[in-house]
Amino acid sequence: MTQTTSIRNNGGFTLVEVMVAVLIMMVGMLGLLETINVTLQHNLKNELRNEATRLGEKYMTELRGQAFDDILVSYPLASVTSQVRGGTKVYTVDRGSQALSSSSKQVTVTVKWGFRNVSSQNRVVSVVVKP
Numbered sequence: 001m002t003q004t005t006s007i008r009n010n011g012g013f014t015l016v017e018v019m020v021a022v023l024i025m026m027v028g029m030l031g032l033l034e035t036i037n038v039t040l041q042h043n044l045k046n047e048l049r050n051e052a053t054r055l056g057e058k059y060m061t062e063l064r065g066q067a068f069d070d071i072l073v074s075y076p077l078a079s080v081t082s083q084v085r086g087g088t089k090v091y092t093v094d095r096g097s098q099a100l101s102s103s104s105k106q107v108t109v110t111v112k113w114g115f116r117n118v119s120s121q122n123r124v125v126s127v128v129v130k131p
Contacts, residue, residue: 044084055111063097071128079091079093089113094110111124
């Protein structure tokens with residue numbers, strides 16, 4: 001009597017196993033891509049806020065450098081275009097002052113901008129005293 005042995009190749013993967021592995025990897029990669037996207041948006045939002053802070057400080061320095069009697073109650077709105085990450089962003093700068101006494105004024109600079117349909121603003125306030 002002759003014995004026959006069959007040789008089976010059990011060392012590979014079936015098509016179903018490969019498809020499940022690809023699906024699991026794809027879900028993981030999509031999660032990673034979404035994490036990167038959220039991180040980039042938060043980073044851009046912070047860069048826009050930093051630029052608004054820089055603009056507010058710049059305009060405040062200009063106002064504080066003026067003579068006391070030359071500081072006006074209100075100024076026309078200024079529209080400032082700035083470069084952020086190779087793109088342009090428009091900021092609106094509102095400046096004004098309010099008399100606190102005959103020898104002091106409160107000076108305010110408000111910078112406004114929008115990102116993803118959300119309006120934000122940065123306000124810088126200082127007191128200027130007559131010398």
